[in-house]
Amino acid sequence: MSSLRKHGLAVAGICALLMVGTACSDTSAADSGTSGSSPSNSTPGASTTPGGTPSQDPAAANVSIVPAKGASAVRPDKPVTVATSAGTLEAVTLRDDDGGKVSGAFNTEKSQWTSAPQLKPGATYTVSGTAQGTDGKSVPISSTFKTLAASTSLKASVAPLDGETVGVAMPIQIFWNHSVLDRAAVERRLSVTTSVPVEGTWHWVSSKQVNYRPKTYWPAGTKVTVNIATQGVNAGANTWGTASRQIDFTIGKSVISRVDVKKHQMTVEINGKLARTVPITAGKDGFTTRSGIKVIMEKYRTKRMDAATVGIKPGDPDYYNISNVQYAQRVTSSGEFIHGAPWSSGSQGSANVSHGCVGMSLKDAAWYYSQTLRGDPVIVTGTARKMESGNGWTDWNDSWTTYKAASALS
Numbered sequence: 064m065s066s067l068r069k070h071g072l073a074v075a076g077i078c079a080l081l082m083v084g085t086a087c088s089d090t091s092a093a094d095s096g097t098s099g100s101s102p103s104n105s106t107p108g109a110s111t112t113p114g115g116t117p118s119q120d121p122a123a124a125n126v127s128i129v130p131a132k133g134a135s136a137v138r139p140d141k142p143v144t145v146a147t148s149a150g151t152l153e154a155v156t157l158r159d160d161d162g163g164k165v166s167g168a169f170n171t172e173k174s175q176w177t178s179a180p181q182l183k184p185g186a187t188y189t190v191s192g193t194a195q196g197t198d199g200k201s202v203p204i205s206s207t208f209k210t211l212a213a214s215t216s217l218k219a220s221v222a223p224l225d226g227e228t229v230g231v232a233m234p235i236q237i238f239w240n241h242s243v244l245d246r247a248a249v250e251r252r253l254s255v256t257t258s259v260p261v262e263g264t265w266h267w268v269s270s271k272q273v274n275y276r277p278k279t280y281w282p283a284g285t286k287v288t289v290n291i292a293t294q295g296v297n298a299g300a301n302t303w304g305t306a307s308r309q310i311d312f313t314i315g316k317s318v319i320s321r322v323d324v325k326k327h328q329m330t331v332e333i334n335g336k337l338a339r340t341v342p343i344t345a346g347k348d349g350f351t352t353r354s355g356i357k358v359i360m361e362k363y364r365t366k367r368m369d370a371a372t373v374g375i376k377p378g379d380p381d382y383y384n385i386s387n388v389q390y391a392q393r394v395t396s397s398g399e400f401i402h403g404a405p406w407s408s409g410s411q412g413s414a415n416v417s418h419g420c421v422g423m424s425l426k427d428a429a430w431y432y433s434q435t436l437r438g439d440p441v442i443v444t445g446t447a448r449k450m451e452s453g454n455g456w457t458d459w460n461d462s463w464t465t466y467k468a469a470s471a472l473s
Contacts, residue, residue, distance in 0.1 A: 124150040124196035128206045136211040139182035139295035139303055140248075143167070145204060146175040147194045155192035155204060159183055181295040184303040185212035213303035215241050217249075219291050221310050223438065228313045231282075232358045233438025234458040235275040235289055235310075242270040244299025246471035249273075252293045252304070258286035266458065266469040276458045276466065280440065281314040283334060315436045320401075322421055324352055324445030327412050329401075329421065333434065341427045342412030344404065346419040346446075350381075353419075355450030356459040357394035357441045359401075362432065366391040366400075370418065373398050381418065390428035394441050395455040401441065403428030 125148045130137045143165070145155050151173040157165040159182070167178035182188065192204040220238040223229045235255065243249050250265050255275055263277040281287070288311050293304030322329045322343065329341045346352035365387045375382050391402040404411070404422025411423060421443075423431070440459065450460050458466065467473055 123198060123200065124148075124194040124202045126152075126194050126202055126204055128190055128204070130208045132206040132208065134208040137182070137208050138297075139184050139210045140180050140297050141182075142180045143178040143182075143188070143190065144175060145190060145192070147196075148174075150174075150194060150196035150198075152176050152204075153193045153195050153201065155190070157188060157190050160187040160189075179292075181292060181307060182210050183294060184210055184216070184305060186210050213305065214301040215303075216305040217241055217243070217293060217296070217298045217302050218304075218306060219293065219308065221289065221291070221308070223310070223312045225310045226312065228315045228436060230359065230436040230438030230440065231280040231314055231317045231319070232276075232356070232440035232456075232459055233281065233312075233314070234358070234456055235287075236456075237273050237291065239271045239273075239298075241298070241302055243273075244270070244302070245297060246270070246273075249293060249296055249298055249304075250471045252291070252296050252307075254290045254292070256288045256290070258284075261285065264467040264470050264473070266461075266466050267471060268453070268469075274458055278463050280317070280319075283314055283317040285314040287312050287314065318434050318436070318439045320431075320435075320439065320441045322352075322441060322443045322445075324354070324415060324443065326445070327415065329423070331431065331434065338434070339427070339430065341423050341431065344407045344410045344412075344417050344422045345415045347416050350418040351446050351448040352399065352415075352417075352421065352443060353395065353448050353450045353454075354443045354446045355457070357399070357443060357450065358456040358459070359392050359394060359435055359437055359439045359441065360396075360455055361393040362435070362437060363388075363391040363393075364432075365389050366402075368400075373418075375418075383418070389425060390432040392432065392435060393455075395450070397451075397454050399455075401428075401431070 127146050129144045143157055145152060152169060155167065155176040157167060157178050159165070165178045165182065167176050169176050187207060187209050190204060190206040194202045194204060196202065218240045222236040223233055246267055250273065253265060255263060259282055261277050261281065263275055266274045266276070268274055288309060290309050292307045294307040296304040298304065317334050319332045320329055322345065324345045327343055327345070329343045331338045331341065367386045368388045369384045370382045371377070389403040391400045393400050399419050401421045403425040404417065405425055407416050407422050408424060410416045450457055452460070
């Protein structure tokens with residue numbers, strides 16, 4: 064901010080007071096926008112307003128604007144600055160050709176205004192406002208310029224959903240429509256704010272996915288805001304963010320489940336207190352239930368479960384196709400669920416007979432289904448088969464140190 068301010072003020076002392084004149088445009092930036100290579104770091108020069116020559120009156124509000132009036136191929140990730148060499152800026156507005164307003168702020172003296180570096184690629188922007196010199200005279204501010212066009216537009220899909228209430232283990236997940244080459248630049252545009260203090264970190268799963276989780280489970284009742292301020296960010300290879308968005312969600316009550324496969328039981332703690340101990344059955348030999356920290360990903364009042372989806376074909380003794388499995392809650396991408404299983408009632412609490420799912424009575428399953436949210440943790444122990452990274456929402460199976468190391472800014 065201080066370097067930009069100094070640059071703007073230096074320009075203000077040099078530039079003339081011009082109303083209709085056009086200053087230099089950035090040749091290298093223009094070339095980068097047409098060739099598809101990475102844009103240069105330079106910014107088009109300043110324009111001044113009004114009049115054709117600078118005022119010789121030191122009390123006049125000589126105004127400079129960066130980028131220059133008429134500039135093209137301006138980098139979207141550079142701020143717009145408006146400065147006066149005398150007096151103050153009364154008002155400054157920056158809008159795109161759709162009328163969208165870009166936020167900005169004045170310095171303490173109101174001698175310079177600096178926008179957020181979040182412009183749309185391939186857009187025309189208009190700067191308007193007024194300045195007042197120490198002579199008391201107002202000077203209009205007016206300029207237009209164009210930003211460079213992106214070869215590829217970067218957009219985000221997000222979980223959880225805006226307005227959703229989720230469990231205490233819910234990771235924030237951002238999925239990009241294109242690969243991010245400059246992960247650090249993009250991550251700097253991401254922020255999470257909470258209603259109570261929470262330590263957390265971003266974690267790059269791949270070039271097309273970045274997640275966020277707290278150091279420990281979210282505190283129950285926390286209000287969370289995710290700001291994805293990626294409009295104007297350069298993700299690399301002339302891929303630019305074309306939009307920003309905000310997601311607000313709430314953490315529900317704390318529901319932490321622990322499945323002990325050896326003991327054939329599940330305990331459920333609600334807000335730190337044991338609420339119920341449930342007899343269960345888990346995976347039999349050859350279909351061992353995975354141990355690890357799982358997270359409820361989906362909830363279905365009823366769901367068809369067809370063994371063909373996991374490679375078991377009709378005619379195989381282990382084949383099944385049940386049309387209405389009740390109270391089914393997914394905990395792995397590969398097909399492990401927690402659900403009602405009346406057909407295994409004789410084994411619940413004493414033996415493991417399932418194909419990997421955790422089964423319980425319909426009564427217990429109905430109660431459990433009514434208590435849980437997407438994002439609640441299910442901690443499974445008692446087997447040698449471990450959770451594979453990425454087989455569901457596996458963020459909590461890494462230590463905090465390991466998880467944090469996958470931040471581009473760590």
